Amino acid sequence: MGEQLGGNKGGPSSTNYLKELLFKLNVMDLGYSGNKFTWARGRWDKASIKSRLDRGVANISWQLAYPRATITHLGAIKSDHALILMDTNPSDSFAHIPFRFEIVWLRDDRCSAVIEDAWKGKVSGSEFIKLYEKKAATREALRKWNKEVFGHCQDKINSLLKKIKEVQDRQPSHENGLLENDLQAELSEWLLRSEVVWRQKSRELWLKLGDKNSNILICPPSFTGEEII
Incomplete structure (x- = not known):
């Protein structure tokens, strides 16, 4: 998935428990903007292992209610985990809406x-x-x-x-x-x-x-x- 830097990533046949859990709960990853990783082992600038551990997920009903919601990875402050900001109605976001036949x-x-x-x-x-x-x-x-x-x-x-x-x-x-x-x-x-x-x-x-x-x-x-x- 490209969500880990360094460490043992496992082989292609390894069980992806997160993927199975999301499928079982019928939810989807909301994506993100900013730094790819949310956790690092040790100091961020010298960490040999970084990973995207923290994320926002939601089911289809919630996404229909908040279609413009965004997830932003902020900086880590005195922690090995980065802060995550969810905005359900971002005022500065812009997305081109293509013409679609209804x-x-x-x-x-x-x-x-x-x-x-x-x-x-x-x-x-x-x-x-x-x-x-x-x-x-x-x-x-x-x-x-x-x-x-x-x-x-x-x-x-x-x-x-x-x-x-x-x-x-x-x-x-x-x-x-x-x-x-x-x-x-x-x-x-x-x-x-x-x-x-x-x-x-x-x-x-x-x-x-x-x-x-x-x-x-x-x-x-x-x-x-x-x-x-």
């Missing part, structure tokens, strides 16, 4: 219209420039539409729940029954959309962390959030 868009008939309108925009230049500009315009149009339609998914669900309760509190009637059926159908659709959104997000998170901890995590064989533009 599966939930396919459940809305307006998606194709958004793409067609953006693609019809007039651009000038070479064929390559035209293609680049049309792709960029389509990407931004989809991002804007996604924020407007799906950015408040939970608010929509809460609003429908409130309307259903109001109808159920009224006197029973044929009209109220039809209205409740329509609201229930709309609620079912938005609940399904919310499930699709979070299912895709969870797979993206597993893939992202799997790339960083390939010795610990085996990623799913398929990934539905592929970048298409």
